[in-house]
Amino acid sequence: MSADEQRAVGVVVDGDERVGGGGFLEIRRLWLRNRRADGSVSAPYVCDAIARPYGQDAVVVAVYARRGDGDVIVLVREGLRPALAFGRDPALAPLPEPPTELYVTELVAGILEAGDRGEDGLRVRAAHEVHEEAGFVVEPSAIALLGAGLLPSPGSMVEKFYFTAVEVDPAAQGPLAGDGSPMEEGARTRWLPLADALAACWRGDLADLKTELGLRRLREHLHGH
Numbered sequence: 001m002s003a004d005e006q007r008a009v010g011v012v013v014d015g016d017e018r019v020g021g022g023g024f025l026e027i028r029r030l031w032l033r034n035r036r037a038d039g040s041v042s043a044p045y046v047c048d049a050i051a052r053p054y055g056q057d058a059v060v061v062a063v064y065a066r067r068g069d070g071d072v073i074v075l076v077r078e079g080l081r082p083a084l085a086f087g088r089d090p091a092l093a094p095l096p097e098p099p100t101e102l103y104v105t106e107l108v109a110g111i112l113e114a115g116d117r118g119e120d121g122l123r124v125r126a127a128h129e130v131h132e133e134a135g136f137v138v139e140p141s142a143i144a145l146l147g148a149g150l151l152p153s154p155g156s157m158v159e160k161f162y163f164t165a166v167e168v169d170p171a172a173q174g175p176l177a178g179d180g181s182p183m184e185e186g187a188r189t190r191w192l193p194l195a196d197a198l199a200a201c202w203r204g205d206l207a208d209l210k211t212e213l214g215l216r217r218l219r220e221h222l223h224g225h
Contacts, residue, residue, distance in 0.1 A: 008034035012041060018051065026051050050157050055111035057149065060210050061126045062107055062165040062218040063134050064194070072194040072222060073170075074215060075134055076206070078103040079187050097204070103186065106208040107215070108133045112162070119145060126164045134189055135174040138166050146217040152209060161210050163217045194219060 015031035028051040034042035063075040081104040088100045110129035116122060123140035130136050149160035170191065178184030192200070194215065201212035 005038065006034075006036065006042075008042075009037050010035040014044060021053075024052070024054075026053065048156065050159075052111070052159070055113055056158060057112045057160045057162060058109055059112055059116075059122055059126045059129065059162045059164060060107050060109045060214045061130055061134075061143070062146070062163070062214045063130055063136065063168055064165060064218060065168055065170050065191070072218075073191045074194050074197050074218065075108070075168075075189050075191055076105050076197065076211070077108055077133055077187060077189045078105050079133075080183050080185065104208060105206050105211070107211045109161075109210065122162055122164065126166070130166060130168075132177050132179060133187070134168075135176050136166075136168045136172060137174070138168060142166050144221060146214070146221055150213070161213075163210075163214050165214075165218050165221055 012033040012035055013030060014033065015029075017029050019027040019029050028049045030047045030049070031044060032047050033044050036042070065073050065075075067073055080102055082102060084100045084104060085102050090097045090099055108129050110125060110133070112121070112125055116125045120140065122145060123143040126143045127138050127140045130138050144165045146163040146165055149162040151157070151160055173189075176184075176187055176189070178187065197206065198212070198215050198219070200206040201215065206212065
């Protein structure tokens, strides 16, 4: 059977359940069969996807400033990520890597809530996260949208990342308010030249995918597409 003949035109759902509820994430487990154009169906298979009961998508914010020499600096945030520390085994990686630490450096980001609709909703949520995670009070109107949302891992996640940016005055930074969760404890921020931050992504010193893409979109935003 050729690839065209195998191409699915629909999917038969034989079962649909949520597994592991009660926490921040759960698994949506689907029992499926592909329906082909000739009416035949594939063998049954299981398709698992990560489900988040609270909020489907996320906003990513590149917080930046301009130095006196005109160079752009970006704010990155060290946040607690126990899931990596306990779940990632460097011995299983194809290339050498250091042990995973408790804190991971990323751009500011947060989950979109049900009321965060349209471009205005994205800007409001981004401004909220900048205050909560970076300590800057910014107006939603100051938030720039950086293109369409993207799927980070469509094989198992339905979440999209929506990329934004905002320029701030580093001297205006206040305390990191956080959201009251122990997951926010010990977070801290620092500034990096944009070029250095991108180089750190290339080396793997900053190993967060959304951070590299957010930085690249910021660079395109500042220098034109």
